[in-house]
Amino acid sequence: MIFTESKLKGAFIVDLERREDQRGFFARTFCRREFEARGLRSEIAQANASVNNRKGTLRGLHLQVPPSREAKLIHCTRGRIYDVVVDLRKGSPSYKEWFGVELSENNYRQLYVPAGCGHGYLTLADDTAVQYLVTDFYAPELESGVRWNDPAFGIEWPMQPDLSLMKERDRTWPDYED
DSSP states (O other), X not given: OXXXXXXXXXXXEEEOOOEEETTEEEOOSOOHXXXXXXXXXXXXXXXXXXXXXXXXXXXEEEEEOTTOOOOEEEEEEESEEEEEEEEOOTTOTTTTOEEEEEEETTTOOEEEEOTTEEXXXXXXXXXXXXXXXXXXXXXXXXXXXOOTTOTTTOOOOSSOOOGGGSOHHHHOOOOOOX
């Protein structure tokens, strides 16, 4: 795997090292040793899947608050998404900054989202599927989020989401305050 740190401390694009031949290719999508060598959390508590029927579906921006230390490894297995991370870790050198990257079934990229960061994505194609590996068990009482268009972050989405497909909660998070 090839790890490229984004402008957000601890958030990485993870590209696959493909071993190709006439059959196609083989690649590791996760290796505990490689994650640990970079100081990244490597224990997997859950694997989740999300299927989105329509282009323009926006999910997020979500996070688990302390005492949860949920980090995520995101992979788009079908279709295309624009995946966004917002650094909500007070004291972080990249606090309140955001980073976005396209993940698709064709580029095989993954995104590592560190604990304490908000995460969400916008589907860029119909019939899109996303897989998450997460380091902590989901705890509904620790769920939080920030609004997709909160002016505190100024996220530049590649297209306007279809608000009719967005959960009420995600449309109405209050403005972010320090």
